[in-house]
Amino acid sequence: MNQQPVLRNSTVTAAAPAHPAPAALVHPCTADITLLLEGTYPYVSGGVSSWVHQIIRGLPEFTFALVFLGGDKAHYGPMKYSLPENVIHLECHYLMQPQSKDTHPKPRHGKAQQFADIARLHDYLRAPENGLPPDELRGLLACTVARLGTHGGILHEDFLHGEQAWEVIRRDYTRFCTDPSFVDFFWTIRSMHAPLFMLTSIAQSVPPTRVFHAVSTGYAGFLGMLLRQQRNCPFILTEHGIYTKERKIDLTQADWIKDARETFGGGLDDDVSYMRRLWIRFFEGIGRLTYATADPIIALYEGNRQRQITDGADPARTQVIPNGIDLARFAPLRARRPEQIPPVIGLLGRVVPIKDIKTFIRAMRTVCNRLPGAEGWIIGPEEEDEDYARECRDLVASLGLEGQVKFLGFQKAEDVLPRLGLLALTSISEALPLVILEGFASGLPVLATDVGSCRELIEGNTVEDRALGAAGEIISIADPEAFARQALQLLTDTQRWHEAQAAGIARVERYYTQVKMHESYRQLYQSALQQV
Amino acid sequence: MAYKWLISTAVALELASWGAVAAPWHPAVQVISFAMPHAGASALLAVVLQRLLPAPYQEPRTSGLLCLFSIGFFIPFLGALGLFTTTLLALYLPKRTRIAPWEVTQFPDLPFRPLVVSPQPLYGEGGLAAVLRHAADPGKRHQAVMATRHIRDQEAIPILRLALKDTVDDVRLLAYSMLSNKEQVINGRLKNQLSQLQQTMDPPLRGEIHQRIAQDYWELAWLGLAEGEVLIHVLNTAREHVEAALELLADSPGLHFLRGRILLRQGDIKNARVAFAKAQSVGMPEVEVLPYLAEVAFRERRFLDVRAALRALDPLARTHPTLSGVADYWR
Numbered sequence: 001m002n003q004q005p006v007l008r009n010s011t012v013t014a015a016a017p018a019h020p021a022p023a024a025l026v027h028p029c030t031a032d033i034t035l036l037l038e039g040t041y042p043y044v045s046g047g048v049s050s051w052v053h054q055i056i057r058g059l060p061e062f063t064f065a066l067v068f069l070g071g072d073k074a075h076y077g078p079m080k081y082s083l084p085e086n087v088i089h090l091e092c093h094y095l096m097q098p099q100s101k102d103t104h105p106k107p108r109h110g111k112a113q114q115f116a117d118i119a120r121l122h123d124y125l126r127a128p129e130n131g132l133p134p135d136e137l138r139g140l141l142a143c144t145v146a147r148l149g150t151h152g153g154i155l156h157e158d159f160l161h162g163e164q165a166w167e168v169i170r171r172d173y174t175r176f177c178t179d180p181s182f183v184d185f186f187w188t189i190r191s192m193h194a195p196l197f198m199l200t201s202i203a204q205s206v207p208p209t210r211v212f213h214a215v216s217t218g219y220a221g222f223l224g225m226l227l228r229q230q231r232n233c234p235f236i237l238t239e240h241g242i243y244t245k246e247r248k249i250d251l252t253q254a255d256w257i258k259d260a261r262e263t264f265g266g267g268l269d270d271d272v273s274y275m276r277r278l279w280i281r282f283f284e285g286i287g288r289l290t291y292a293t294a295d296p297i298i299a300l301y302e303g304n305r306q307r308q309i310t311d312g313a314d315p316a317r318t319q320v321i322p323n324g325i326d327l328a329r330f331a332p333l334r335a336r337r338p339e340q341i342p343p344v345i346g347l348l349g350r351v352v353p354i355k356d357i358k359t360f361i362r363a364m365r366t367v368c369n370r371l372p373g374a375e376g377w378i379i380g381p382e383e384e385d386e387d388y389a390r391e392c393r394d395l396v397a398s399l400g401l402e403g404q405v406k407f408l409g410f411q412k413a414e415d416v417l418p419r420l421g422l423l424a425l426t427s428i429s430e431a432l433p434l435v436i437l438e439g440f441a442s443g444l445p446v447l448a449t450d451v452g453s454c455r456e457l458i459e460g461n462t463v464e465d466r467a468l469g470a471a472g473e474i475i476s477i478a479d480p481e482a483f484a485r486q487a488l489q490l491l492t493d494t495q496r497w498h499e500a501q502a503a504g505i506a507r508v509e510r511y512y513t514q515v516k517m518h519e520s521y522r523q524l525y526q527s528a529l530q531q532v
Numbered sequence: 533m534a535y536k537w538l539i540s541t542a543v544a545l546e547l548a549s550w551g552a553v554a555a556p557w558h559p560a561v562q563v564i565s566f567a568m569p570h571a572g573a574s575a576l577l578a579v580v581l582q583r584l585l586p587a588p589y590q591e592p593r594t595s596g597l598l599c600l601f602s603i604g605f606f607i608p609f610l611g612a613l614g615l616f617t618t619t620l621l622a623l624y625l626p627k628r629t630r631i632a633p634w635e636v637t638q639f640p641d642l643p644f645r646p647l648v649v650s651p652q653p654l655y656g657e658g659g660l661a662a663v664l665r666h667a668a669d670p671g672k673r674h675q676a677v678m679a680t681r682h683i684r685d686q687e688a689i690p691i692l693r694l695a696l697k698d699t700v701d702d703v704r705l706l707a708y709s710m711l712s713n714k715e716q717v718i719n720g721r722l723k724n725q726l727s728q729l730q731q732t733m734d735p736p737l738r739g740e741i742h743q744r745i746a747q748d749y750w751e752l753a754w755l756g757l758a759e760g761e762v763l764i765h766v767l768n769t770a771r772e773h774v775e776a777a778l779e780l781l782a783d784s785p786g787l788h789f790l791r792g793r794i795l796l797r798q799g800d801i802k803n804a805r806v807a808f809a810k811a812q813s814v815g816m817p818e819v820e821v822l823p824y825l826a827e828v829a830f831r832e833r834r835f836l837d838v839r840a841a842l843r844a845l846d847p848l849a850r851t852h853p854t855l856s857g858v859a860d861y862w863r
Contacts, residue, residue, distance in 0.1 A: 249705040252678070272678065353712070366761040394723065399765055428708050429701065451701065476697045478708055481760040 015130040031065035031088055033525060034209040034227075036218035038069045042081040042090070045381060045410070046350055047434050048215060050083065050242050051323060057084045058518040062525055065089035067202070069219050086330060095195040107182065110162030114154050117144045119168060126176075127283040137292055145289065146229030149200030156197040160190070180275040184258065188275055192282050199223045203230060205299055205370040205519060211466040211528040213237065214290070217243045218283065221290030226520050228293045229530035234528040236275045236319075238293035240431040241452070244287040246290060249429075251279045288312040296524065300432035301453035304459070321433045321524075322453075324517035327509060329414065330441035334505075337443055340495055343374040345447075345487055346420035348413065349427070351389045356449075359426045359480050361395050366484035368404045371491065376424075379416050388508050417442040421491055427451055430478050437512045440504030445497055446472035447487055457507070465511065471504030535580055542576035545569040546612070574604035577612055581619050660691050670700040677706050685714060689756045693771055715757050722748045722853035740782030750794060770794050785816035792824060801831050819849045828861075838862055 035041075041052040056064050064087045070076050073094045083090065084420050121144050124132045132140070147153025159165045169189055197221060203226040213236040214224035221237060227236035251257070252272060259273040272280070291297060291313040298321050299305035305318050345367065349355045357378060364376035382389035389407075396405045408416070413435075417423075423439035423446045430452035437457070439446050448454040455474050461465035475485040490497055552565030578600035581738065582590055603611040660683075663676040680688035688710075695707030722745060729741045749770035752758045758766040776788045776792045781787060790805035805828045812821045822841045828836035840863045842850070850859040 215540060245705075248702065249709055252706055252709070259840075260702065360764045362760075365765060369761050396768070399762065429705055451704075477704055478696050478711065484760070522556055 006036045018195055030208040030210060032062040032209075032529060033211045033213050034065040034067060034089075034206060036067050036069070036208045036214040036220040036224050036227075038216050038218050039071065040070075040215065042066070042079040042083060043068060043070065043076040043092075044384065050434055051240065052274060053081050053084070053328070054326075054514065055521055056087060057280045058514060059522055060084070060086050060333055061522075062086065063088050064502060065207060066091070067206060067220075067223065069093040069202075069223070070094045073097055079384060081118030089207055091206075093198070095198055095396075106162045108158055108162040110154065110158040112164055114147070114158075114162040115168050117374070117393040121145070122172075127279070128288060131192065134292070140474060141225070141289065141293065146226065147419055148158045149204070155416075156200075156308065157194060159197065172511075177274055184275060184379065188278060192279065195219060195273060196286075199226060203227050209233060210532045211525060213238065214294070217287040217290040218247070219286075220444070221294070221337060222286045225286075225290050225293045226280075234531050235294050236296060236298070236524065236528060237290060237511075238298040240300055240307065241429060242304055243312070243441065244283050244311055245307070246429065247283040247509070248280050251276055251283075254279075259270075284311070297523075303456075304431060321432055321517060322512055323437065323519045324512050324514040325434060325437045325441055325508065328439055330417070330438055332417050333414060333418045333441075334443035338418075341491060341494065342419060342421040343371055343491055344377060344420050345374070345491075346377045346379055346416060347421045347426065348416070349380045349425070350384050351378060351380055351392060351407070354427060354429055355380075356426045356428050356478060359393055359478050359483065360424055361392060361399065361401065361456065362480035363426075363483035363487065364401055364405050365399045366481060367487055368401065369483070374491070376401075377407045377408055377416070377420070378405065379411050380392065381410045383406065384514050413438055413442075417444060420444055422447055423484070424487070425449060425454065426477075426483065428458060430454060432457070440471055440508040440512075443501050443506060445490055445500035447483065447490060448474060449477045450474050451477060457512075460507065461511075465469070465507065468506045468510075469499055469503035469526050472500050477513055535583070538576050538580050542573040542580070545573035545576070546609075549573065550609075565750065570608060571605060574601050577601075577604045577615065581615055581667045584619055661694055662695050664691065664698065664703075668857055670698075670703060673700065673703045674706060677703055677710065680710065685755050689714070692855070693756065711757070714755070715752070718748050718751055718757070727811060735780045739784075741789075742773045742777035743781070745782070745792075746770045746777060746787075746790060749773065750790060753794075753797060764798075767794055767798050771798070771859055783814045785811050785814045788814060789816050789824075791822065795825065805832075818844070819846050822849075823855055826858075 006307050035052060035056075037052065041049040045224065064084075066083075066087060066089065067525075068090065070092065071094065117140065124130075124137065124140070144153065149156060154162075154165075163363045164363065169186055172189075173182055173185050178340035179185060195530050199222055205222060206223075206227060207226075208232075208397060209232045212224050212227045214220045215238055218238065221243070227233065252277075257273070257276050257279065258498045259276070288311065291308065291311065295317045297308055297313045297318045298322065299308055300322055301320065302320055305320050308318055309315050345360075345364070347355070347357065349357075351357055360378070361374060364374075367374045367376070378392070393407065396402060396407075417439065421444075423435070425433060425436060425446065427433070427449055428451060430449075432453045435450075436446050436448060436454065440457075444459060448458060458472045459470050459475055460468055474503065475482045475486055490500065540651070546569065549566045551571040552562055552569070555562065555565070557565065578597050581600050582593070582596055600615060603615055605611070607614070607837050610709055631693050660676045660679055663672050667676070673695070677692065691725075692707045692711045695703055696711070698704050706847075725741055725748070727747045729738065729745065730737050732741060749766050753763055753766050753770065771791070771794045774794060778784070778787050780790065788807050788811035792804045792811060794808055795801075795804035805825070808821050808824050808828065810819065822845050825842035826838045829835070829841060839862045841860050845855075845859065850856060
């Protein structure tokens with residue numbers, strides 16, 4: 001296990017590592033587990049990345065290889081984590097990086113049978129409610145997607161320059177497209193599928209592995225599905241948020257998709273335009289294919305497990321493994337708390353729109369008006385979305401909160417948690433935020449928005465869990481007034497604060513320990529490795 | 533059997549006529565010797581052909597016979613041959629008749645599909661807010677949020693705020709994202725104008741920039757994008773800018789009017805009244821100011837003045853949807 005991590009730059013492109021790698025390109029050993037990571041560890045810090053780091057470090061008996069998939073290389077800086085010793089391989093690929101142009105394309109015919117099979121798969125994805133027996137679906141995947149980019153299947157050149165591909169696009173346009181522009185349809189189909197062909201070439205170069213584990217659906221999940229089909233290795237899927245849902249929200253609002261319907265007017269009944277629906281269905285489709293091949297499919301809490309089932313996951317293959325934290329790291333912080341409750345509300349998280357930092361800042365205006373001396377600390381890195389961070393600073397200035405709301409940047413949780421009186425989370429979307437568990441373990445009540453599993457964490461899930469009491473308060477998203485009201489009540493009502501603190505500590509110690517989480521994944525990996 | 537004799541006689545007569553053409557006779561004798569048997573042959577042929585024709589074509593008899601005779605007589609040999617071949621072919625090799633007289637064909641697809649207009653429109657009696665409150669189907673609630681794209685911001689924002697409390701994540705996130713976009717547009721404008729203000733020294737231009745900033749802050753408040761303490765702050769800032777603008781553009785009716793609206797929202801009724809009066813005195817149309825003067829009078833409990841202000845309104849202005857109910861009440 002005492003092996004040096006190796007970074008292999010993708011043939012596409014690669015990031016510059018902060019921790020330089022040895023000269024060898026590919027590690028000669030077979031990794032036990034290859035983690036398929038999209039836009040997270042080790043180049044982006046955050047909840048998912050912390051979880052990945054926690055898993056790798058907590059299971060030193062397994063060796064890990066990492067495949068990082070990013071969008072544009074320019075968006076990622078150096079590595080945010082020092083790779084543990086049991087990481088034996090790392091490779092990075094950037095799917096939105098411009099490709100070298102084929103300057104002399106040649107006309108091709110393309111294999112008719114392959115295109116007919118792909119058309120069947122598309123028919124299924126268009127109306128999955130009509131169903132396809134699992135064996136038949138797996139058979140279809142084996143003869144289509146698994147062979148994508150190989151000489152036995154559809155090559156990228158066939159897709160770009162083949163007569164069959166043209167025929168399929170032309171036919172689908174006349175059969176399904178409600179947007180008048182064939183040009184838009186044609187180029188949307190081409191650009192939509194381009195990353196999939198890149199993933200097929202990545203799949204061919206991933207080093208030998210015994211088990212694949214994707215940490216989301218989307219492109220990482222698609223790669224996992226390809227590898228499962230091509231190498232017949234076990235494929236595990238863990239979803240923190242629900243990728244498809246988050247993509248859907250992005251795409252509904254994305255301004256890079258032109259809505260032709262709006263050009264021609266539209267009524268109130270208008271839903272999303274065809275091109276938008278096409279993109280949404282694309283991600284729903286690759287999510288569904290990932291669910292069809294992954295086993296087990298893990299969610300962090302019951303709400304997300306139900307969502308996975310709605311999105312096409314087989315209930316028998318789904319399970320819940322909640323996050324857990326290292327109690328030994330946070331429990332000692334309770335002794336470092338001051339006797340009086342500090343009037344400081346802390347928000348630990350990246351300064352990005354999904355955390356809705358602006359609601360926190362607006363709420364602080366009310367809190368500071370009613371509780372002079374109160375402070376709001378925003379503790380987290382600002383580099384990921386510098387424009388948003390600047391907007392937040394501007395908002396602080398425009399609300400005259402310069403002295404009371406502070407941006408502390410990235411800080412070690414151990415250093416700041418004992419100095420807070422209340423932990424806040426104003427996110428608009430979460431799964432099971434580790435920061436809430438860390439707050440509980442360090443003896444802090446939590447005020448969080450009603451997203452993901454926050455309500456379960458604060459109010460309890462089962463009857464037994466609820467009996468422990470509320471470890472804080474839940475509020476609606478984007479409601480600064482409600483936030484301020486609840487924050488003021490918790491900070492000024494000492495008895496209530498102490499009750500919430502006790503409930504949080506009891507809950508995290510009983511249900512959300514790192515030991516439990518590590519044990520669950522240890523068993524999962526061992527059973528997967530036995531299948532190999 | 534009769535046909536055989538008739539045809540044989542016709543052929544014989546025709547051969548005889550062609551024989552007369554070949555004989556070394558006087559041309560006049562030749563013509564007569566040709567024409568007589570040829571006419572006979574043509575007549576016999578016409579009779580035979582008419583009988584061979586399908587029944588519907590046999591009528592009218594006389595003109596039919598005459599037609600057939602003419603073709604045979606005036607186009608010697610070829611006419612007869614043509615009539616025989618066409619009639620015989622038509623009779624013995626008829627066009628194959630289809631067993632099924634009808635062929636079912638499908639409507640061809642259009643190059644793209646027309647938009648489908650729902651027979652049960654979403655915007656029913658209760659409006660989009662009612663859909664959000666009562667529709668059990670999350671898809672329908674999602675659609676209600678999407679539909680707010682087509683209505684005015686002032687009406688859309690309360691609906692989006694309601695959707696922020698929806699039980700389904702997708703609906704909440706969509707509403708949040710749409711609200712956030714609206715706010716971002718105004719904040720983006722504010723940011724640009726504030727930086728322009730720092731760079732501009734020309735007093736009238738500074739006045740205009742102050743005015744635009746005040747209008748954008750006012751829009752944040754008016755649209756409902758700011759609440760609670762933030763709303764108080766936004767209104768204060770709007771007032772500061774409108775007053776700064778008035779120092780440079782003292783006779784702007786729009787600025788006095790905006791100041792009046794801000795003050796009214798802040799609850800400073802007395803100063804709002806003064807600002808509206810000033811706006812009117814420097815040229816703000818009466819139709820714009822009177823409804824606000826009515827509101828000021830109402831809040832000062834001068835109810836007779838409310839009626840007077842609303843009665844003074846132009847009859848057309850009284851039909852405005854937001855005003856008509858109040859105007860009718862106070863009539």
